[in-house]
Amino acid sequence: MHINEMLAEAERTGQPSFSFEYFPPKTAQGVQNLYDRMERMYDFGPKFIDITWGAGGRIAELTCDMVVQAQAYFGLETCMHLTCTDMGEEKINDALRRAYKAGCTNILALRGDPPREKEQWVAADGKFRYAKDLVAHIRKTYGNHFDIGVAGYPEGCDDNKDEDSLLDHLKEKVDLGATFIVTQMFYDADNFVRWVGKVRERGITIPIVPGIMPIATYASFLRRANHMNCKVPEQWMTALEPIKNDDAAVREVGKTLVAELCRKIMAAGIVHLHFYTMNLAQATRMVLEELDWMPTTTRPRKQALPWKQSLALGRREEDVRPIFWRNRNKSYVSRTQDWDEFPNGRWGDSRSPAFGELDAYGIGLTGTNESNRKKWGEPKSVKDIASLFVRYMENDLPSLPWSEAPLTIESNSIKNDLIKLNQRGLLTINSQPAVDGVKSTHPIYGWGPSNGYVYQKAYLELLVTPELFPEILRRIEANPDLSYYAVTRSGQFLTNTPSEGPNAVTWGVFPGKEIVQPTIVEHISFLAWKDEAYRLGMDWAHCHDANSPSRILIEKIMNEWYLVNIVNNDFREPRSIFELFDGLSVQDIDVPVKTPIHESNGIDKESNGVSTVNGSGTVSAA
Structure with a gap:
């Protein structure tokens, strides 16, 4: 402009x-x-x-x-x-x-x-x-x-x-x-x-x-x-x-x-x-x-879409994005800058052969190993990692490996639910609350032209231990309003969606316009995000010395836990997506973790035995 x-x-x-x-x-x-x-x-x-x-x-x-x-x-x-x-x-x-x-x-x-x-x-x-x-x-x-x-x-x-x-x-x-x-x-x-x-x-x-x-x-x-x-x-x-x-x-x-x-x-x-x-x-x-010119909750900065729009050549008309990159805007723009569909001004199918490789765009974790250890400490248990996530939810930490910016004000309505999940070792890396037709001028959820109404489905993306995953899957399958994608780092993929088509999780209705659906969940893009999500976790693990308890713990989570996203397609129901996890807690499960034996010559060797991360959050020899 x-x-x-x-x-x-x-x-x-x-x-x-x-x-x-x-x-x-x-x-x-x-x-x-x-x-x-x-x-x-x-x-x-x-x-x-x-x-x-x-x-x-x-x-x-x-x-x-x-x-x-x-x-x-x-x-x-x-x-x-x-x-x-x-x-x-x-x-x-x-x-x-x-x-x-x-x-x-x-x-x-x-x-x-x-x-x-x-x-x-x-x-x-x-x-x-x-x-x-x-x-x-x-x-x-x-x-x-x-x-x-x-x-x-x-x-x-x-x-x-x-x-x-x-x-x-x-x-x-x-x-x-x-x-x-x-x-x-x-x-x-x-x-x-x-x-x-x-x-x-x-x-x-x-x-x-x-x-x-x-x-x-x-x-x-x-x-x-x-x-x-x-x-x-x-x-x-x-x-x-x-x-x-x-x-x-x-x-x-x-x-x-x-x-x-x-x-x-x-x-x-x-x-x-x-x-x-x-x-x-x-x-x-x-x-x-x-001068009283700063945006406030009652006078927010007006935005055309619910995410920060790129102004690069060929992207100014982009009006649809997968939700997975909600907290990593730069990574999304970098990896999709050569998708074939952008000359037409639309978000397109990521099957495009131009879809970017991870290494080509430097999407990994930023910051030095030392600065990241200082920021996130040296966790030795799932409980320690859960505590980091809770601190982020409480705005005591400005970022996590998967979220470059602090928790947004939009999350206030579900913050207590997010904290309870993370306290129980269910590690949430992306979410949005349900919104049932608020005015497009709403100071928190509003976007797009005036005199419209905007909607959101409740969405949750989290890392789930393999011990809990079967029960979570059983509960999802029992609720016809819930759809999900789940994957492991090795590529084991499950979903209950009937097709590979996109599922709109944000949309707006405005006078004189078609319904706008700017944020979606989509199969192929989820698999692209999966590579990035696990890469970020492994980068975090490698901020710690080889064979250190922190590195072993984080690598194990990345290698064995599921990345799961869940959509509640009934946008009128704000809480059932959280009720899905009632009674579930990682703290009730022993998570095996190998620990090094430190010999007198200073060389680390792995033991043949196993240690466990138990409910108290401590590492102990098995």
């Missing part, structure tokens, strides 16, 4: 909107941490994000990679910065091609700063000297595919303080095809309003997006203001100077100052603000909360 269209919508509805800027980090760990932060900040509700351009080499490549990640996996409409600095025509065309393939439809065209080792800016091949040259090239090459933004300078730029000259340059960029303006950061609202008037006097009518820098610490605030030659109002310094050594106090005062700046800007008729986050969340979040 073009930024121009987003801004027009904000003006039409009168609803304030905002966007975030990020920059490519210098380290691999910094990149991964930023992706995690971007995904969390998605829930703040930005209309779009932009990624700054790192001129030349690895950082330039990283900008393109981050655009792909943001569009395809996080569903964030993304604007890519592109500069002339150290960029000949071939490099510029390559960057534009990658942005196009990622589904990106917005570019911020900039001249850029000279490389640090050069005192003055020099065009790489003589063709792209100014941002206007880049604007003209993009418009000529790609027509109207890209919305093209350019920079505006309310207080001048570092090598030109002549306002009239800068306005002349701005008019040239607009005449050559620029469609919106993003300003340099500023803190002087009155000067910005005056500058906007000057811009309009030049006949420039395209939208202006003001750049806002939240205040994280006094030192960083002062450093950035000085670097950009920003005028800081005297009352700001009066408020911040006495508390400059107290970071928490600076953020509290800073959020009030910046929020007041935002209110003055909006009062002058601006509909959208752009926050320079510096890859940090807290200061930006505090400003949004002060």
Whole structure:
């Protein structure tokens, strides 16, 4: 979606909107941490994000990679910065091609700063000297595919303080095809309003997006203001100077100052603000909360579908997904990106020969062995593992090997049932509650157009010990409303479904539309998910030393336990899917586990005997 269209919508509805800027980090760990932060900040509700351009080499490549990640996996409409600095025509065309393939439809065209080792800016091949040259090239090459933004300078730029000259340059960029303006950061609202008037006097009518820098610490605030030659109002310094050594106090005062700046800007008729986050969340979040712009349970972020939609090229019309990847969005998008059906804009049959192999997409467990041991400890019994799952259900753990994000608010209605199951050693890795026709505007379950109704079947996916599985199967078969798939790591597969067709577990009914069924359970996709689910468990096991009790225990669960998903097809009945397990508990069963014998020479040998994980959760010799 073009930024121009987003801004027009904000003006039409009168609803304030905002966007975030990020920059490519210098380290691999910094990149991964930023992706995690971007995904969390998605829930703040930005209309779009932009990624700054790192001129030349690895950082330039990283900008393109981050655009792909943001569009395809996080569903964030993304604007890519592109500069002339150290960029000949071939490099510029390559960057534009990658942005196009990622589904990106917005570019911020900039001249850029000279490389640090050069005192003055020099065009790489003589063709792209100014941002206007880049604007003209993009418009000529790609027509109207890209919305093209350019920079505006309310207080001048570092090598030109002549306002009239800068306005002349701005008019040239607009005449050559620029469609919106993003300003340099500023803190002087009155000067910005005056500058906007000057811009309009030049006949420039395209939208202006003001750049806002939240205040994280006094030192960083002062450093950035000085670097950009920003005028800081005297009352700001009066408020911040006495508390400059107290970071928490600076953020509290800073959020009030910046929020007041935002209110003055909006009062002058601006509909959208752009926050320079510096890859940090807290200061930006505090400003949004002060403005009362953050989504809440009574004012949720509006979503078109019940899952995070990919914005990659060819996937924007995707409206159906298997539920198995509910907690692993990136993995699902990666593994299905070459399915034959996507050019037609529909989720298709995973029998496609293009269905991705596990190793090709790096879907395994993230994080180092050490960090994962620190996060999940070193379980020595089923009871220890069950305790980890319970902590996750109680929001005391942010993730599990099969769930990358914390438990969602949607699960609150079934949280107690989930906790009871996991306390008894029935390890749940995916679930959803039954929903019987709530309004599509519902703050927790709602999605899609207004004035509709949404429904859900109760769904449960869990790991089941082989000792309990026959009884669970008997109970499922006795209830005609329940359907299931079950499989072991070795491939033993059972189901009571009459065909291989999909079973819709989420659907919506809206005025003037067909019934939308965006989330399904489907046979072939379940078998694809089975490989991934067991792979994640084995990756967790391999975070522990060979022959350690934790590794032996987790590997045994992966090698012997069933992966089972169950759907209650009576969506009016919320609890029978949990009543299925009444009276069942792993704690009543001894689970054999081999343990190593530690000899004096330090070499581990497996005993011929067997140890058991008993009801107390301890490991004992048999």
